[in-house]
Amino acid sequence: MTLIFSGHPFAYEAERLFRSFFPPVKITLSHSAEDACGDFCLTERIRDGESVTLSVELRAGEHCGRRETVVPADTPDKEQERELCILLYGVLSEYTGVMPPWGILTGIRPVKLLADIDERTAAERLLVAPEKTRLAHRINEIQRPLIGSIPERSFSLYVSIPFCPTRCSYCSFVSHSVDKAAGLVGDYLDRLCEEIGAAAEAARAAGLRLDTIYFGGGTPTTLSAEQLKRLFGALERFDLSGVREFTVEAGRPDTITREKLEAIKAAGARRISVNPQTMNDSVLEAIGRRHTAAQTERAYELAREVGFDSINMDLIAGLPTDDVEGFRRSLDRVCELAPENITVHSLSLKRAARLFRERESELSGAFEMLSYAHERLAACGYEPYYLYRQKNTADNCENTGYAKRGTESLYNVFIMEEVQTIIAVGAGASTKLVDVPKKRIERISNLKYPYEYLDRFNEALAAKSRIIGFFDK
Ligand code: SF4
Structure with missing residues (x-):
């Protein structure tokens, strides 16, 4: 399929909308109407004196x-x-029979965008779809006081641990299996502690107060209890007296031990993630997660x-070999466990994932799974409080x-809504x-x-001076 943009500068939005109808399909991009042969989708703008004709x-x-x-x-x-995207949506819906509920919105933050739109x-x-606008409005309502509580000149700290025990087949993060990267872990921690120190200096010089801390990855609990303690020790370079929330993404249940949990708790973290992804053992095996639901x-x-x-x-939702019934059972079981938070993801078919190369068939049922999750979670007393979309x-x-x-x-609200500075350290980390x-x-x-990160560590250190420069302006 060739997607053609002719006579207009709207290629970015048009391509994103097109891809949202056909996530795993390979497309060729063109800027010439002459390529309109074979299977194609031609988006075009023709100016004619007083008017402009937009067509798909x-x-x-x-x-x-x-x-x-x-249009004039x-x-x-x-x-x-916007008009061209509406035409494109119409043509693609007619062909596929699918009407994506977020309409022509393709960005990752629809909640922010819909805040003031009825x-x-x-x-x-x-x-x-009206239910999506209502969802966005409800989330905005819940977020408002949380955002209002952000202390002036404060920031959150993100610490990246890009290692996992094995790599899940659907994963497109930068995470390395610890078997393959075993030789790097020691040096990585040395550098990370150094970068944490530099971040603390920069934050102090910029007059910023630490508000929340998030250890993510990867799987931070891939590290041993001793390694975790060492990292937590490095946090003492910050003034921790104002920290309101400290999360460690324990993530994979097969990495969690009492010793590590005790180390996390002793460091002051109150919030952790224990991520089942599914409570179905055969699906876990299919996605290469080498742990069972019982271990979760x-x-x-x-x-x-x-x-x-x-x-x-x-x-x-949407894991390979899973179906709507299986997802329901997983969700019901997790509800019975009654954690404080439940996050429901849609499987992202990013190009880097092995799965994407192996299975190009459309995964179905995710929409039904999410609708079920929304209803069931509401019945169990959970409310949606942040939302983002991925490509x-x-x-x-x-x-x-x-x-x-x-x-x-x-932390999840602040990072998604871009309402607080996030200073991020470690490989793949992105400071905002x-x-x-x-x-x-x-x-x-x-x-x-x-x-x-190890080879060019000085660049990470040098970049810390930009924090001070930004707040000096
Ligand atoms: S645990 Fe998460 S980060 Fe690690 S390989 Fe699996 S999906 Fe990727």
Whole structure:
């Protein structure tokens, strides 16, 4: 299939919308209407004096669809882009029989975008299904006081541990299996502690107060209890007196031990994640997660015994070999365990994942799974409190964090809504400097892979001076 952009500058949005209908399909991009042969989708703008004609034509096998609209020549580009996307949505819905509920919205933060748009306008102008607008409004309501509670000149710290015991087949993060990267871990921790120290210096010089801490990855509990303690020790370079939330993503149940949990708790972390992804053993095996549902339950109970009173559990809708019934059983079981937070992800078919190369068939049922999750979780007292979309997700769905009221993770809200500075350390970590009053955001990305991070560590250190520069402006 060739996707053609002719006579307009809306290629970015048009391509994203097109891909949201066909996540795993290979497409060729072109900027010439002359490439309109074979299977193609031609998006076109033709100016003609006082007016502009926008059109979309789709040819796929025997199928042929076309829509067009005429707007005045002085219509702003943003508005023309929206009109063209509406045509594209119509042509693709007609061909596929699918009507993505987020309409023509393709960004990762629909909640922010829909904050001030009523249901009717969202449906008419953006083709967003009313239940999605209501969901976005509810999330906004829950987030408002959390965002309002952010102390002035504060920041969150993200610490990246890009190692896992094995690599899951659907994973597209930079995480390395610890078997392959065993030789790097010691050096990595040395450098990471050094970078934590540099981040503490920079934050102090910029007059920033530490508000929340998040250890993610990867799987931080791939590290031994001793290694974790060493890392936690490095945090003492910060003033920890104002920390309101400290999360460690324990993640894979097969890495969780009492000793590690005790080390995490002793460091002051109150919130952890124990991530089943599914409670179905055969699906776990199919995705290469070498642990069982029984191990998840044991890890969860252990975390309770050690005294964690804020536990998150992640589930994924649309996993290979899973079906709607299987997903329901997983969700029901997790609800019975009653963690404070449950995050429901849609499987993202990113190109890097092995799975993407192996299975190009459409994964179905994710939308039904998410609808079930929404209803069941509401019945169990959970409310959605943050939401984001990823590209290429199964059935174009979203990832939603649910929480029992009062247990929402501050860090998750702050990072998704871009309302607080996040200083991130470690390989693949991305610092986001946010100046809310002046609406300025600047990103600083560390090198992606652990070996690059080690080889060019000075770059990560040098970048810390940009934190001070940003807040000096
Ligand atoms: S545990 Fe998470 S980060 Fe690690 S390989 Fe699996 S999906 Fe990727």
